[in-house]
Amino acid sequence: METQEPVDYIIVGQGLAGTLLAHFLLLENQQVRVIDFPLPGRTTGIAAGIVNPVTGRRIAKSWRFEELTAFAKQTYREIEAMLGIEIWHDRQIVRALHNNFEESEWLRRSAFPDFAAYMGDEPDMRSFEGKIHPAHAWGELFQCAQVALPELIESYREHFVQQSIFFEEIFDYQQVGFENGRVGYGQWLAKKIIFCEGAKAVENPSFNKLPFIVTKGELLLVRIPGADFDKILKHHLFLVPLKNDLYWAGSTSRFEFDDMFPTESVREWLIGELEKTLSVPFEVVAHHAGVRPTVADLRPFLGLHPTHPELGIFNGLGTKGASLGPFFAKQMSDFLVGKGILDADVDIARFEQPQKPGGHFFKLNHPD
Ligand SMILES: Cc1cc2nc3c(=O)[nH]c(=O)nc-3n(C[C@H](O)[C@H](O)[C@H](O)COP(=O)(O)OP(=O)(O)OC[C@H]3O[C@@H](n4cnc5c(N)ncnc54)[C@H](O)[C@@H]3O)c2cc1C
Known part of the structure; x- marks a missing residue:
């Protein structure tokens, strides 16, 4: 462990969730490393990116549409200016x-x-x-709008590569180790590992008890x-x-x-x-x-593991990543750097059932 490089965050997965979380953490001058491997089933690169105020047969209004969309548009515009790309298209x-x-x-x-x-x-x-x-x-x-999600993650990947913070490899959950409140993985000793693996989270031994319904x-x-x-x-x-x-x-x-x-x-x-x-x-x-990465109660998954807070998750963007992603990536980033708290309806603590024998809804399977 002594030879490991200290960093702030390791982000696992560079779809929309991992990209946006890295974006906001880097703006906070955090040292970030991004690990991603293009696994079958990944979604951001094939999504339409539609932002829609009213959806479904029941013609229901999208949850928190005004604030989420205003923040999303502002974020995508900032990324466009930073990376020299065009991703937000106003479209009826x-x-x-x-x-x-x-x-x-x-x-x-x-x-x-x-x-x-x-x-x-x-x-x-x-x-x-x-x-x-x-x-x-x-x-x-x-x-309404259409966000060019494939272009967003491709351009951002190039940007991460140029900064030498991107690593194309499959994350091996068995290699995680804990030491004095930090978490070690490969060449790094991080404050936290944040998992953004999309639907592949169902294979993550630390978070696979969360109610994903992919x-x-x-x-x-x-x-x-x-x-x-x-x-x-x-x-x-x-x-x-x-x-x-x-x-x-x-x-x-x-x-x-x-x-x-x-x-x-x-x-x-x-x-x-x-x-x-x-x-x-x-x-x-x-x-x-x-x-x-759709979930039972249609709300994203943000938060830290109940017994190993060195591990966190930002996931559950479901069918609405384009509109939910920026707002909750910023909320997760603010929470991690100590500038804010998580909304109760997105915090994974909503699934904890400490009153039950055995503790939590989701259990930690890593050896201590
Ligand atoms: C057909 C379709 C249409 C859609 N249309 C829309 C739409 O119009 N509007 C909208 O808002 N949303 C839409 N979505 C949903 C949108 O795609 C998701 O909300 C969003 O892209 C999820 O992003 P993510 O980063 O969580 O997951 P992903 O994009 O799947 O990213 C996860 C990344 O982590 C990597 N990974 C996983 N495990 C590991 C590991 N162990 N090691 C290394 N890498 C790993 C994966 O390979 C992948 O690159 C659509 C989805 C689909 C399938």
Whole structure:
């Protein structure tokens, strides 16, 4: 242990969570090391990055939308300026309403004061004319965005590499050691190791008792020559404009799956949904799968291990990493450097059950 280099934080995983946490810790002048290996199932590199004020069939308002989105936009803009990239795109969403019930629900919701600023019922559909199949009616969502998450983590990885703080390797949980309130791993002796492994956290012996309910998602990247859609379309699936003629088309959400790879049957299903949506030809360019770190109570996981506070977690961004990520990465960073506390509804302490024999909801399996 004597030869180990002292550092402040080791971050395991460089998806959206690990990248944003490192971003804020570095702004606090902390010494950070980032370990990541591109494992199957990782999600940030294939996500659409949609930021949506109102989601789902029930047309529900996204949790803490205003404050989370304002902070997210500000953070992504700062990262854009720092790395010289473009990642935040303001984009409206037009949503097909497939029957009378969906239409009347839409009109009913959009009359609520909380929803009125985000919902409209007369979208300008000019860029879609003659290129998509009709729907019963259309609604429009305002104040939405698309965040180029793959570009964000790729550019940030290059930045970490240039700073010599990035290490491409699989983290081996068995190599963790504890010494005088610090934690040793490989060549480092850190104040803390913070795990940001996305859905792979279910294999982490220290945090795998947390109630993850991970979901597999598959999508296609398609070329639609000359489509020139200026908004995100939600018809039989989401079609998100990327660049030139390239579009993100997806996705699925499955709780039960055998592996983390793309499957032929889902590819066929996605193509079928695209054919129901588009009336012009398209070409499939790629097919990807990822596993979302979704959780039982739909709130992120932030905090420290109950018996080994040298270990922490920032995870559970679920289906909404693009909007949740920046705000809670900053909250986790502030908490770690002693500048703030964690909100009770995201702190993993919410799962502790010390009154039960045996202690905590999640147990430490590392040898002391
Ligand atoms: C199909 C699909 C569509 C989505 N669309 C949206 C959307 O429109 N809007 C939105 O906000 N969110 C969306 N999401 C969700 C979004 O992708 C996640 O919220 C977010 O990207 C999760 O980031 P993460 O860093 O927690 O996990 P990940 O991106 O999976 O990153 C974890 C990283 O840790 C690495 N890792 C894990 N274990 C180890 C280990 N032992 N050693 C080394 N490295 C390790 C992994 O390889 C990976 O690189 C979508 C997800 C999917 C699957």
